Amino acid sequence: MSTPTTFWRLAGMSYTQYVTRAATALRNGLKEPAKTQAMRNEALSYNSATWAGGKAGSKKPVQVLSEAGL
C-alpha cells in the first residue's frame, strides 16, 4: 500500500468508515421530519460467521466489528 495521505487513512480509518461517519454527521443536522426518516437509514447491524472447509459456521450478531476480530 502506498503512503496514506488523507487524514482519515492516517488515523487508521477505511473509506467506508469515513463516508459512513460523514453521512451520520449529515443526518444529525437535519430538521424533522427529514431527520427521523433519514435516521432509519442509519441503522446498521452485523453478523459474524467463521468459515471452515467451505462451510459457514453459525452466525452471531456483533455490536462492533472489533468483536468479530476486524
Add this chain to the structure above:
Amino acid sequence: GRRCNRNPSFSTDQKSFTMMRNTILRRAAAPLLRRTFSSAPEAAASGMTLNFSLPSETIYAGAKVSQVIVPGAAGEYGVTADHVPVVAQLQAGVLQIMHEGSNEAEKYFVAGGFSITHPNSVTDISCPEAVKIDDIDSAAVSSAFEAAKSAFAAAEAGSADQALAQIDMEVNKAMGSAVGLSL
C-alpha cells in the same frame, strides 16, 4: 536542402547513401509515425444522462439533464454532454442538477461518494446520503460544528477521535455554507 547536402565534408557517395538511408527510415517509420486517433465517440443525442443513487433509494435513473455540478474532493466541476471521462471522489457539498429547459438548479447536499462520467455522456453518481437543502437545520449544524471543533482541539493529534471530529467539522461546515452560514 537536406542536412546531408549542406555538409561540405560529405562526399557525393556519402550524400546519396545518406539520402537513401533517410528515405528508407522515413518510409519504414511512416506507419509508426502516422497519427492515430481513438475512435470518435458516438455523439450524445442531446444533453447527458444522469444516474444518481443512494443505498436506500434511486433518485434519478437514466434522467436526461443538461448539466450537473459536482462537488469533487479536488474541486467543484461541471459536467455537460461529451465531457471527458472522469472518476471523482466527492466531498461533502452541494450537487446541482440543471434540467433541460430550466434555469434553476435542483440542489442536493451530499455527504460524499463518487461521480463517474463515462465516454458516452452517462454520469453515475453514488452517495451514502443526500438531502434537500431545505431540510438542513441551521441551529443543529452550528452547534454540531462547535462541538466538533472542541472535540478536535481536545483530541490527541493523529488519533481516531481527532479524525472523527475533523469529519464532523468538515461536513457541518459544508452544510453551513449550503444554508448561508459561515462557520
